[in-house]
């Protein structure tokens with residue numbers, strides 16, 4: 001038996017993989033015919049682009065575009081703390097030429113800024129790095145305006161959180177909250193449910209949401225249909241940034257040339273139909289949906305907008321300021337879907353390309369099992385009447401981390417999840433207490449020791465803001481971010497390392513040396 005097993009593993013190790021390796025540069029083999037075929041209208045058979053442009057598109061698909069900096073909203077208003085490099089990007093003389101036209105809160109880095117992902121500013125969460133194309137969905141969501149402030153929203157396909165973190169900044173103002181006094185009643189803030197069905201992708205999602213400093217979010221890892229059964233008609237806004245054939249990801253090595261195959265496109269179309277039907281059920285009547293992809297195939301884009309209109313009864317909700325990016329498919333494509341569909345082509349705009357559409361659910365739409373009064377009452381319950389779950393928090397956690405897990409602290413509702421403690425915001429909806437919901441993490445246990453979590457260090461919240469801090473200069477911040485121990489003051493115990501007032505992570509000081517407790521995924525190595 002064991003002999004057989006060994007033989008099998010030996011031979012399989014030599015067998016070449018039949019699957020094309022993702023990102024292997026068969027992207028260079030992208031055929032103009034196959035790309036053209038994926039751009040054919042279902043009705044009329046015309047191709048979306050003139051033939052000469054398809055060749056340009058094929059070249060642009062395999063060319064790499066630099067990431068842009070999506071600035072955290074409050075950073076744009078409070079520029080004093082910025083490093084010179086970042087200030088040049090945000091304030092520099094040629095700033096206007098570097099602003100992303102469809103999303104003015106994002107900018108191309110200045111030429112002086114090399115490797116922005118390795119800067120202290122990035123570690124401090126001052127900006128998020130992403131392809132400018134992915135900002136089209138945030139623009140369609142109007143996440144750079146105050147339209148989403150205070151709304152209950154769901155990002156149904158959320159990992160790794162590039163868009164979810166932008167939405168979270170749009171609904172909440174963590175910095176304003178940090179200035180409130182303990183007795184002050186917090187006005188209703190928005191709340192984000194970020195869902196990602198693939199479990200292994202939840203950790204990077206949680207990290208990217210925590211980087212915003214907000215605690216107005218929860219995470220689930222559910223199939224969209226299951227989620228829609230649990231929360232029918234709950235959300236004011238739903239984003240579906242759908243899994244797709246990913247033609248815009250070929251240059252990044254995240255997709256191969258198979259992205260233009262008809263079978264791939266069809267497979268994705270069917271999966272998207274299922275996700276969109278669930279998204280429609282999650283929306284309240286009168287709510288808004290933004291659908292986006294990072295592919296060019298019509299069937300996965302304008303074709304899905306038709307599906308939402310004809311099969312799900314949604315209506316177009318055009319975004320006036322995106323009119324320059326309106327989908328310009330040949331007129332034979334059935335009309336209405338184009339009114340609210342937007343495209344970025346990589347050979348026309350400085351990005352990898354994307355698609356986004358904005359639709360609304362009619363206010364009179366019927367939603368199964370909808371009990372809006374009950375839902376409103378539960379999610380907007382006031383701080384003072386909120387039930388507390390601190391009894392679930394283990395006593396040893398309170399004893400070991402009294403500065404973080406304090407039963408009298410009315411700014412958190414603690415929740416035990418395996419050997420992790422979440423601290424939900426006091427005005428979070430009641431359903432965050434459900435076992436399938438993951439909240440902002442505050443502490444975790446290794447062996448018999450409870451340790452404060454990275455998310456707790458970088459959270460903008462008055463209770464945590466009061467934790468002992470160690471202020472460090474540029475050189476010490478760089479040492480800390482690379483994982484080294486740093487010199488500490490006489491004070492002992494857990495402390496938050498701050499650079500120009502911005503929290504970076506935890507150390508544990510023995511009164512001389514600060515042992516580095518920066519989470520591995522947050523290190524700059």
Ligand SMILES: C[S@@+](CC[C@H](N)C(=O)[O-])C[C@H]1O[C@@H](n2cnc3c(N)ncnc32)[C@H](O)[C@@H]1O
Nearest residue numbers: 156157158159160161162163198224241242243
């Ligand atoms: C295009 S990515 C989302 C990117 C993300 N919105 C961002 O901006 O960082 C699509 C996500 O959908 C997830 N996904 C895969 N199958 C899904 C399904 N059946 N329902 C919902 N999401 C799914 C993938 O794991 C992936 O994380």
